[in-house]
Amino acid sequence: MSRAFGAVPLVDISGLYSDDAALRQAAAAAVGKAAREVGFLYVTGHDVPAELIAELEATAAAFFAQPMETKMASYIGRSVNHSGYVPEGEEVFASGKIDKKEAFDVNLDYQGEDRRPLLGPNLWPELPGFPEAATRYYAAIAGLARRLFCAFALAMDLPEDHFEAQRQSPPSQLRLIHYPFDPHAAPDQQGIGAHTDYECFTILYGTAPGLEVLNGAGEWIDAPPVPGAFVVNIGDMLEALTNGEFVATSHRVRKVGEERYSFPFFATCDYDTVVEPLPRFVSAERPSAYPPIVSGAHLLAQTAQTFAYLKARRASGELVLPDDARGLSSFGQEARQTETAQ
Numbered sequence: 001m002s003r004a005f006g007a008v009p010l011v012d013i014s015g016l017y018s019d020d021a022a023l024r025q026a027a028a029a030a031v032g033k034a035a036r037e038v039g040f041l042y043v044t045g046h047d048v049p050a051e052l053i054a055e056l057e058a059t060a061a062a063f064f065a066q067p068m069e070t071k072m073a074s075y076i077g078r079s080v081n082h083s084g085y086v087p088e089g090e091e092v093f094a095s096g097k098i099d100k101k102e103a104f105d106v107n108l109d110y111q112g113e114d115r116r117p118l119l120g121p122n123l124w125p126e127l128p129g130f131p132e133a134a135t136r137y138y139a140a141i142a143g144l145a146r147r148l149f150c151a152f153a154l155a156m157d158l159p160e161d162h163f164e165a166q167r168q169s170p171p172s173q174l175r176l177i178h179y180p181f182d183p184h185a186a187p188d189q190q191g192i193g194a195h196t197d198y199e200c201f202t203i204l205y206g207t208a209p210g211l212e213v214l215n216g217a218g219e220w221i222d223a224p225p226v227p228g229a230f231v232v233n234i235g236d237m238l239e240a241l242t243n244g245e246f247v248a249t250s251h252r253v254r255k256v257g258e259e260r261y262s263f264p265f266f267a268t269c270d271y272d273t274v275v276e277p278l279p280r281f282v283s284a285e286r287p288s289a290y291p292p293i294v295s296g297a298h299l300l301a302q303t304a305q306t307f308a309y310l311k312a313r314r315a316s317g318e319l320v321l322p323d324d325a326r327g328l329s330s331f332g333q334e335a336r337q338t339e340t341a342q
Contacts, residue, residue, distance in 0.1 A: 003216030003247065008223045008231070009034045014045030016147045025154055032155025035234055039249035040213045042229040043203075046147075048140045050228075053205055053263075056176070059133040060261050063104060063125060064178040074125040076105060077309035081120035081171075083107045090308050093193035094327075100182065100189050100255070106134045106174040116271050117300050118171040137263070138174050141203055145172065145267035148201065148232065156242060157280060166269040171296060172199070179210065179253060179260040191253030191260070196331045197235040198302040199268035199295075204231040208260035214250040223251075236298065236331040237268065240290040243277035248331040271296030291324070301325035 011034055015027030027045075034041035063071070068087070076084035086103040093099075109122045124131045146167075153162040179191045191210055204211075211231065212220040223231060239248040253260075269275070276292040301321045304310040313319035 003037060003039070004219075005038045005215050006221060008040045008042060008213060008221065009038060010042040010044065010226065010229065012045040013043045013147070013151065016151055017045075017047065024150070024160070028151040028154035031148070031151045031232075035152070035155065035238070035246045038213075038215075039234040039247040040223060040251070041232050042226045043148075043232050044226075044229045046144050046230060048144055048230070052137050052140050055133050056137045056263060057207060057261055059127075059130055060104070060176040060178065060263070063127055063130060063176070064102060066127070071102075071125070074104075074123055076123070076307070079120075079123035080115070081107050081110065081122065082118050082173075082303065082307075084123040085125070086307075091306050092308070093195045093306055095190075095193045097190055097193055099192045100185060101177055101179050101191055101253075103178065104176045106138060106176070108138075108169065108171055109135070110169055110171075112169065116171070116296060118173075118296060118303075119169065119271060134174065134176070138265075141174065141265040142172065142267075144203060144230070145201075145265065148203070149267070152201070152238065156278065158278075163269065166273045168270055170268050170270050171299065172268050173266045175262075175264050175266075177262045177264070179208075179256045179262070181256055181259045185255055187255065189255045191256050194250050194252040196248040196250055197233065197264075197266055198237075198299045199235045199266040200237040200241075201235050202231075202233050202264050202266050204233070204262060204264040206231070206260065206262040208256065208258050210253045210256045210260050211262075212252050212254055214252075220252070220254075235266070235268075236302075237275050237293070237295055239331050240275050240293055241278055241281075243281035243286065244289055245281055268299065269295045293326075297322055298326065 011030045013027050015023035071085045074084045076086050083105050088102050089098050110119045149163040150160045206225050209224040211223040213223050215221050233249045234246045236248045238246045273295040274292050275295050277288045277290055282288045
């Protein structure tokens with residue numbers, strides 16, 4: 001399958017909310033078709049209230065409008081679970097270029113005692129209403145993620161609840177990202193560099209154009225906002241589970257022509273979940289191409305290769321990556337096309 005698509009498909013997922021198993025299966029089949037052929041899709045027919053999206057957008061605008069000193073009071077390097085403010089230049093992907101963006105990362109606000117590097121209580125800013133708005137949106141989008149996990153399970157010929165046991169306290173992350181408009185920026189100034197997402201899949205809402213997706217022909221395809229729709233894209237873990245039948249889609253944000261906010265939610269499984277190709281995707285003709293990966297360890301290793309404060313901890317020996325840690329851009333179309341060119 002070349003996956004040389006020219007547009008991102010739109011899928012109505014309202015059937016996933018039906019009591020009729022046939023309607024849920026039909027919606028899941030459409031999601032699976034888009035996952036196989038493109039790896040990116042718009043979804044409509046969801047149950048996330050527009051009011052929650054508008055509230056989060058207003059909250060993000062209020063936070064990012066604050067002075068830098070105020071924002072840095074909740075700098076992500078001060079957190080225990082990789083949450084907080086991400087200034088411009090903190091996160092750098094494989095290209096090495098500095099993104100024109102700032103962000104605030106919100107994780108599962110985990111209060112249990114068995115904390116992990118990405119699992120613990122959130123670092124919140126001293127901005128009235130921020131934790132409440134982010135928490136309300138997180139809960140709603142996590143509910144949509146649960147529906148989509150069911151859809152992906154059905155699309156892979158698995159029981160509908162296959163992923164439930166692996167998602168008791170997943171370190172899924174919500175990012176509030178601000179792309180400021182700079183009319184004087186260089187023509188090649190990127191909003192965010194090309195990358196795949198490290199988790200199972202991403203659910204994203206964006207307020208303005210700029211998002212682009214890499215297809216199988218090496219072309220960047222525009223993915224502008226669609227009213228009422230979320231963008232969903234496949235991440236590294238679903239690529240591994242399907243032995244490459246689903247592809248973790250490489251994407252980027254080009255230089256923006258207007259101020260842009262985006263709110264990606266990275267849906268994943270529990271930290272210790274071992275991910276490897278499912279038996280139905282492995283055969284003599286198609287042997288396993290992915291060694292077992294511990295979901296949380298992969299997420300941590302990828303994150304530690306992009307964030308400055310984690311790079312500093314690695315340099316000091318405070319943080320050590322596992323020997324089998326994958327390099328950046330080792331999944332998705334970038335990886336496939338690099339391998340083909342070699």
